[in-house]
Amino acid sequence: MTHDVRGVMKVADRPSTVMVEGHGSWLWDADGKRYLDFVQGWAVNCLGHAPAVIAETLATQARRLINASPAFYNEPMARLAALLADTSGLAEVFPCNSGAEANEGAIKLARKWGARHRDGAFEIVTMEHAFHGRTLATMAASGKPGWDALFEPKVPGFPKIPMGDVDALERVLTPRTVAVMLEPIQGEAGVLPASDEWLRHVRRMTRERGLLMILDEVQTGIGRTGRMYGYEHAGIEPDIITLGKGLGGGVPIAALVAAEAASCFEYGDQGGTFNGNSLMAAVACAVVETVRAPGFLETVTATGRYLTERLERLSADKGHGSVRGRGLLLALALRDRDAPKVARDAMDRGVLINAPRPDTLRFMPALTVTREEIDRMIDVLSASLEHA
Ligand SMILES: *Cc1c(COP(=O)(O)O)cnc(C)c1O
Numbered sequence: 001m002t003h004d005v006r007g008v009m010k011v012a013d014r015p016s017t018v019m020v021e022g023h024g025s026w027l028w029d030a031d032g033k034r035y036l037d038f039v040q041g042w043a044v045n046c047l048g049h050a051p052a053v054i055a056e057t058l059a060t061q062a063r064r065l066i067n068a069s070p071a072f073y074n075e076p077m078a079r080l081a082a083l084l085a086d087t088s089g090l091a092e093v094f095p096c097n098s099g100a101e102a103n104e105g106a107i108k109l110a111r112k113w114g115a116r117h118r119d120g121a122f123e124i125v126t127m128e129h130a131f132h133g134r135t136l137a138t139m140a141a142s143g144k145p146g147w148d149a150l151f152e153p154k155v156p157g158f159p160k161i162p163m164g165d166v167d168a169l170e171r172v173l174t175p176r177t178v179a180v181m182l183e184p185i186q187g188e189a190g191v192l193p194a195s196d197e198w199l200r201h202v203r204r205m206t207r208e209r210g211l212l213m214i215l216d217e218v219q220t221g222i223g224r225t226g227r228m229y230g231y232e233h234a235g236i237e238p239d240i241i242t243l244g245k246g247l248g249g250g251v252p253i254a255a256l257v258a259a260e261a262a263s264c265f266e267y268g269d270q271g272g273t274f275n276g277n278s279l280m281a282a283v284a285c286a287v288v289e290t291v292r293a294p295g296f297l298e299t300v301t302a303t304g305r306y307l308t309e310r311l312e313r314l315s316a317d318k319g320h321g322s323v324r325g326r327g328l329l330l331a332l333a334l335r336d337r338d339a340p341k342v343a344r345d346a347m348d349r350g351v352l353i354n355a356p357r358p359d360t361l362r363f364m365p366a367l368t369v370t371r372e373e374i375d376r377m378i379d380v381l382s383a384s385l386e387h388a
Helices: 052-064 075-088 099-117 136-141 166-172 196-209 230-234 278-291 296-318 339-348 371-387
Strands: 019-023 026-029 034-037 092-096 123-127 177-182 212-216 240-243 254-258 323-326 329-333 354-357 360-363
Touching: 034 371, 052 278, 075 092, 075 254, 075 278, 092 099, 092 278, 099 136, 099 177, 099 212, 099 240, 099 254, 166 196, 177 196, 196 212, 196 230, 278 296, 296 323, 296 329, 296 371, 339 354, 339 360, 339 371
Parallel strands: 123 177, 177 212, 212 240
Antiparallel strands: 019 026, 026 034, 092 254, 240 254, 323 329, 329 360, 354 360
């Protein structure tokens, strides 16, 4: 069956395939071909495709209240704020619509805080290879190779350092520095984890100097690494976190979460038409409740360990590199293979895998993925590594 896709703006190199249906780890295209999905919308569909809990929450909430207006509190908005505050240990939540918008909000909040408490300091130190989104400010905060020359002029105020470089961090600080912003695991860069020691160092240093620590948990948050938030592995508490992707399990919702001392927006500083609407907030509540239910994260950890073992065994058999990442955000380093080509071959064979770099495959299946599905993916990947 063909669909006319000419009206869709060409912002990505998509295959001609048109997807029509998804359930759990499986996605179907318009020709009825099915795919085992280890991408899940880039770690978004944390409960798999069309999970009953989201379908039912959407239906129930849609009949009750979709959007009261950003001028009012609404019940799911309040419930979501309480849930995120409770699970993170932070105090206040600004719900929004995308990871980039959450990060844009974090940048504004840090600048506001700098204006109030740090004599107008506004610089936010970010990491090389970071990915924080596609608005002008979040692109400037990102350290994605190739983005340097795009959409000039840049939003200023984002000096970059290599992740893990203690001396570079020391050197980059100025009286204008207000915050350090980083991802617990650099997902888009190819699953490059910040070590727990580095995260603890940044936390110690920012506390000593009176700076804010902002963690972009858009990809790592909501159970992806086997804990509710990626920073829990390092035993630290940041001042500000941002959430997106898995928070909505497939629907567009994100959040900026801040400690009380950092939460300094005044009326009119921040807002948005769709922010905190009941329909999306109700879904996020259902997702967070599911992920924090007893046993869920233990299963993610065990499944992540199983996927790691299977990838490591495959890699050893075929002479490839190491497996990086945590929980169910994993990457395999390839030797002498073009990762995008391997991913295309796997898609032909009915398995979706992401290739964020020419030498790296990334795996971010549903947190509910089964061992049988992992075994099946490994069989196909094994064939694709032979033939691609
Ligand atoms: C995906 C991602 C973003 C951007 O989120 P959008 O919803 O696409 O705007 C920001 N930061 C990280 C770490 C991400 O993985």
